[in-house]
Amino acid sequence: MRALxxxxxxxxxxxxxxxxxxxxxxxxxxxxxxxxxxxxxxxxCMYPLVLLLGRAAIRGDRGITGYALPLTFIGGLxxxxxxxxxxxxxxxxxTPCTAGVPCDxxxxxxxxxxxxxxxxxxxxxxxxxxxxxxxxxVEAE
Numbered sequence: 001m002r003a004l005x006x007x008x009x010x011x012x013x014x015x016x017x018x019x020x021x022x023x024x025x026x027x028x029x030x031x032x033x034x035x036x037x038x039x040x041x042x043x044x045c046m047y048p049l050v051l052l053l054g055r056a057a058i059r060g061d062r063g064i065t066g067y068a069l070p071l072t073f074i075g076g077l078x079x080x081x082x083x084x085x086x087x088x089x090x091x092x093x094x095t096p097c098t099a100g101v102p103c104d105x106x107x108x109x110x111x112x113x114x115x116x117x118x119x120x121x122x123x124x125x126x127x128x129x130x131x132x133x134x135x136x137x138v139e140a141e
Contacts, residue, residue, distance in 0.1 A: 009134035010062070013127045014053035020123035021050050027116065038082040042120045045075030049127065065135040069128065076124035082117035 024043055027033045035043065049071055056064035 006133055009130045010053060010057040010060070010064070013068075013130035013134065014050070014057045016123050016126045016130070017046060017049040017053050020046050020120065023119065024116075033116075038078060038085070039116065041078045042075050042082070042117070045071045045078065046120070046123070053127075062134055065131045068131055072124045072128040072131065076121055076128065079117045079121035079124055083115060083121060086115055086117060 021043075024035070024039070024046070028035050049068055052064055052068050052071075055061070056068075
């Protein structure tokens, strides 16, 4: 079972990146939520993963891990900081967004804690875990 899951890890990582990219485009283009500066930085890390992981999944290229992991780490750190800025009142006052949409504004707040940066963070964590799993050689069981 583990070998089967490992063999589809690249494909699953690609699916997560497609869902995250589609979700961000839906929220901004359909729902009309303007992205803040930190959201743009997260998008810069997520959007290339759709192409990189899609190509790697098609070709079975497990070497993509070394190229994609830096994007997931950087994007995850930005997402974690953005979420902290939304949930810790003093943090937003220390480094305010001076232009455009304020970074501490919640357009989406499900159950009092699920926000757009948290969803991005979850996507980056899932992709990171799947890439780490995909980087290991597939063992025959």
